[in-house]
Amino acid sequence: MKKMGCPYGTHRVIEPKGVLPQPAQKIDNSMEIYDNEILLDVQTLNVDSASFTQIKEQAGGDLDKIKEIMTGIVSERGKHHNPVTGSGGMLIGTVAKIGEGLKGKTDLKVGDKLATLVSLSLTPLVIEEINEIRKDIDQVDIKGQAILFESGIYAVLPDDIAENLALSVLDVAGAPAQTAKLVKPGDTVVVIGGYGKSGMLCLYEAKKRAGVTGKVICVGRRKEGIDGIRDLDLADEYVVANSTNAVELMEAVKEATNGEMADVVINCVNIPNTEMGSILAAKDTGLIYFFSMATSFTKAALGAEGIGRDTTMLIGNGYTKGHAEISLQIMRESEALRKKFEELYA
Amino acid sequence: MKKMGCPYGTHRVIEPKGVLPQPAQKIDNSMEIYDNEILLDVQTLNVDSASFTQIKEQAGGDLDKIKEIMTGIVSERGKHHNPVTGSGGMLIGTVAKIGEGLKGKTDLKVGDKLATLVSLSLTPLVIEEINEIRKDIDQVDIKGQAILFESGIYAVLPDDIAENLALSVLDVAGAPAQTAKLVKPGDTVVVIGGYGKSGMLCLYEAKKRAGVTGKVICVGRRKEGIDGIRDLDLADEYVVANSTNAVELMEAVKEATNGEMADVVINCVNIPNTEMGSILAAKDTGLIYFFSMATSFTKAALGAEGIGRDTTMLIGNGYTKGHAEISLQIMRESEALRKKFEELYA
Numbered sequence: 001m002k003k004m005g006c007p008y009g010t011h012r013v014i015e016p017k018g019v020l021p022q023p024a025q026k027i028d029n030s031m032e033i034y035d036n037e038i039l040l041d042v043q044t045l046n047v048d049s050a051s052f053t054q055i056k057e058q059a060g061g062d063l064d065k066i067k068e069i070m071t072g073i074v075s076e077r078g079k080h081h082n083p084v085t086g087s088g089g090m091l092i093g094t095v096a097k098i099g100e101g102l103k104g105k106t107d108l109k110v111g112d113k114l115a116t117l118v119s120l121s122l123t124p125l126v127i128e129e130i131n132e133i134r135k136d137i138d139q140v141d142i143k144g145q146a147i148l149f150e151s152g153i154y155a156v157l158p159d160d161i162a163e164n165l166a167l168s169v170l171d172v173a174g175a176p177a178q179t180a181k182l183v184k185p186g187d188t189v190v191v192i193g194g195y196g197k198s199g200m201l202c203l204y205e206a207k208k209r210a211g212v213t214g215k216v217i218c219v220g221r222r223k224e225g226i227d228g229i230r231d232l233d234l235a236d237e238y239v240v241a242n243s244t245n246a247v248e249l250m251e252a253v254k255e256a257t258n259g260e261m262a263d264v265v266i267n268c269v270n271i272p273n274t275e276m277g278s279i280l281a282a283k284d285t286g287l288i289y290f291f292s293m294a295t296s297f298t299k300a301a302l303g304a305e306g307i308g309r310d311t312t313m314l315i316g317n318g319y320t321k322g323h324a325e326i327s328l329q330i331m332r333e334s335e336a337l338r339k340k341f342e343e344l345y346a
Numbered sequence: 347m348k349k350m351g352c353p354y355g356t357h358r359v360i361e362p363k364g365v366l367p368q369p370a371q372k373i374d375n376s377m378e379i380y381d382n383e384i385l386l387d388v389q390t391l392n393v394d395s396a397s398f399t400q401i402k403e404q405a406g407g408d409l410d411k412i413k414e415i416m417t418g419i420v421s422e423r424g425k426h427h428n429p430v431t432g433s434g435g436m437l438i439g440t441v442a443k444i445g446e447g448l449k450g451k452t453d454l455k456v457g458d459k460l461a462t463l464v465s466l467s468l469t470p471l472v473i474e475e476i477n478e479i480r481k482d483i484d485q486v487d488i489k490g491q492a493i494l495f496e497s498g499i500y501a502v503l504p505d506d507i508a509e510n511l512a513l514s515v516l517d518v519a520g521a522p523a524q525t526a527k528l529v530k531p532g533d534t535v536v537v538i539g540g541y542g543k544s545g546m547l548c549l550y551e552a553k554k555r556a557g558v559t560g561k562v563i564c565v566g567r568r569k570e571g572i573d574g575i576r577d578l579d580l581a582d583e584y585v586v587a588n589s590t591n592a593v594e595l596m597e598a599v600k601e602a603t604n605g606e607m608a609d610v611v612i613n614c615v616n617i618p619n620t621e622m623g624s625i626l627a628a629k630d631t632g633l634i635y636f637f638s639m640a641t642s643f644t645k646a647a648l649g650a651e652g653i654g655r656d657t658t659m660l661i662g663n664g665y666t667k668g669h670a671e672i673s674l675q676i677m678r679e680s681e682a683l684r685k686k687f688e689e690l691y692a
């Protein structure tokens with residue numbers, strides 16, 4: 001075996017030097033592991049939605065073309081890091097080998113089946129064969145191998161939740177877990193994009209944490225979308241508003257809160273230009289959690305300053321301690337939500 | 347007089363409808379005020395550094411060309427909102443008229459001299475004449491008028507601090523004020539870009555709040571830059587490191603903290619690609635305040651997730667309650683820092 005590598009995987013960065021594997025152009029994907037690495041036999045890639053959409057378009061929907069593009073990315077970069085969208089995804093695999101240096105440090109054992117919770121955009125990967133492409137849910141079955149760094153996070157797949165369902169939930173695990181940490185009893189909470197995948201999980205956690213003295217408001221842009229989740233009883237109020245129209249969203253939240261506005265706003269949309277609406281939906285002393293990757297740093301910073309708002313605005317770190325457990329637990333607690341997720345995302 | 351307008355100024359947005367004045371393409375800059383607006387006679391524009399650099403370049407340094415570009419922007423958009431950089435700046439002016447609806451609501455009186463603390467990119471402005479351009483410090487004296495909305499924040503200029511000095515300090519007031527709120531006694535604090543304008547103010551506040559049991563570390567990329575502020579005694583340790591090299595920065599902070607890393611990281615640089623270095627400089631449970639406008643939301647979010655870090659990351663809202671008072675107070679408390687600021691920025 002080789003010597004110890006950097007916990008963050010910088011020992012595998014080929015170019016440019018000095019950066020971490022995620023921003024790197026090219027990393028070393030030789031499958032001989034360092035002493036603090038874990039080798040995985042890969043079963044399924046769950047390609048990031050933005051990335052897979054781009055690849056499908058470039059391939060004109062042709063399956064062989066998709067395969068060609070995917071293997072091309074990996075042979076060029078040593079990882080499935082889409083050069084157009086910059087994003088990755090996650091994978092399901094089985095532990096094949098554990099570096100000597102990790103003995104006693106990890107609970108994993110050879111044969112464990114897990115989902116990686118770090119992006120494919122930083123994971124050394126080799127694709128030997130692409131077996132099946134499930135175009136509708138962005139999943140691709142392959143024969144191949146991957147490396148998990150010492151700092152790499154993962155979730156061992158539970159026995160009581162189907163793999164595809166677990167993968168869908170884990171994809172957005174950071175959002176409900178952060179919601180659980182941010183919402184306090186009695187809070188008024190607005191979830192923007194509330195009937196989306198991360199939105200529903202956030203509503204569930206928000207209602208649980210805000211409790212009977214709190215108020216949870218689901219905001220979505222289409223009435224049919226809202227109607228589709230009413231029977232799940234995830235929110236106290238439902239509001240139809242286009243959140244790119246800041247004033248429309250503010251007025252809607254004002255009405256739903258009797259002018260009080262929200263203590264916590266969780267932004268789960270998948271489109272740009274909702275920063276200002278999120279700020280106006282919150283109290284001056286409020287807190288906004290931007291989970292949406294379409295958030296612009298400058299629009300949020302200048303937006304709040306521009307109207308003299310002291311709002312605290314958090315960059316949606318996709319990781320927080322226990323996020324996998326918290327999100328999977330929702331599938332166990334709520335029969336109704338589990339059914340909805342199986343119907344939509346598995 | 348006209349009727350009441352929206353506190354945020356949406357009543358002056360010409361296009362597109364539904365947005366706030368900041369993101370708007372064009373706003374109404376007629377100088378007849380609404381009942382909740384304040385009319386200002388403008389003396390000096392302090393153009394945002396990124397914006398003014400762009401204008402100077404486009405003009406090839408020619409003063410008449412600069413005037414032409416500036417008046418062109420305002421006549422087209424109704425505000426000094428640079429279409430290339432998207433940024434604005436601030437202004438110094440005197441209160442000329444106060445809307446009826448603000449009587450009893452504002453402490454201002456006609457004749458007060460103030461600096462606006464909301465961006466020029468949302469402030470209705472008319473330039474009648476450009477009198478003087480001070481190219482080196484981005485300040486332009488004009489004859490003209492501007493409107494302050496009801497939600498618009500400002501600072502009445504103090505008698506004991508020169509106007510230009512006050513303007514320079516107020517430009518970055520959010521950074522030291524946030525530092526004052528985030529740093530607790532005993533904290534280890536890293537300020538990246540520590541010998542810059544906002545950086546020095548943050549160091550000062552950090553040292554004051556962290557106290558004798560804390561440790562404040564100044565990070566800069568040039569040894570001469572560090573040496574230039576050593577005699578100000580703003581930090582406990584000084585580190586030369588290029589913060590775009592994440593590993594170099596991490597190792598330097600590791601050494602300066604005996605491997606403990608920072609409780610709070612304040613990012614005050616003016617260049618991109620320092621997100622990963624900031625994350626690695628912080629403890630897993632640490633907090634990062636990104637004041638730099640060159641911060642990328644996705645690089646920060648994916649960066650932390652990619653190495654499984656639970657770091658809390660704040661979007662640098664340029665406003666927080668009391669920010670003007672807190673930053674100006676530093677100029678009164680520290681004779682040495684005031685001299686340095688007069689030398690460099692006034």
Ligand SMILES: NC(=O)c1ccc[n+]([C@@H]2O[C@H](COP(=O)([O-])OP(=O)(O)OC[C@H]3O[C@@H](n4cnc5c(N)ncnc54)[C@H](OP(=O)(O)O)[C@@H]3O)[C@@H](O)[C@H]2O)c1
Pocket residue numbers: 171172174192193194195196197198199219220221222225241242243244268269270271291292293294316317318319647648651
């Ligand atoms: N590490 C991370 O922080 C991380 C990880 C994963 C995902 N994400 C981000 O999280 C976001 C949400 O992901 P997801 O899987 O939950 O997406 P999703 O299921 O597609 O949900 C997005 C929701 O936003 C709604 N929406 C779109 N435009 C809107 C508007 N103008 N006003 C109000 N609502 C609007 C959509 O409604 P319609 O269905 O009507 O369009 C949909 O319900 C994405 O931006 C993704 O990039 C972040």
Ligand SMILES: NC(=O)c1ccc[n+]([C@@H]2O[C@H](COP(=O)([O-])OP(=O)(O)OC[C@H]3O[C@@H](n4cnc5c(N)ncnc54)[C@H](OP(=O)(O)O)[C@@H]3O)[C@@H](O)[C@H]2O)c1
Pocket residue numbers: 301302305517518520538539540541542543544545565566567568571587588589590614615616617637638639640662663664665
């Ligand atoms: N509302 C807001 O949030 C708000 C308001 C105002 C300003 N800002 C932002 O705040 C930031 C700082 O403003 P400022 O006026 O303090 O700027 P500044 O005085 O120019 O300071 C920037 C500092 O960063 C240092 N730096 C540059 N590259 C570096 C590197 N690779 N490693 C370490 N340090 C490096 C510079 O050092 P050298 O001198 O050696 O280059 C300089 O000391 C800007 O990005 C600005 O956009 C935000």
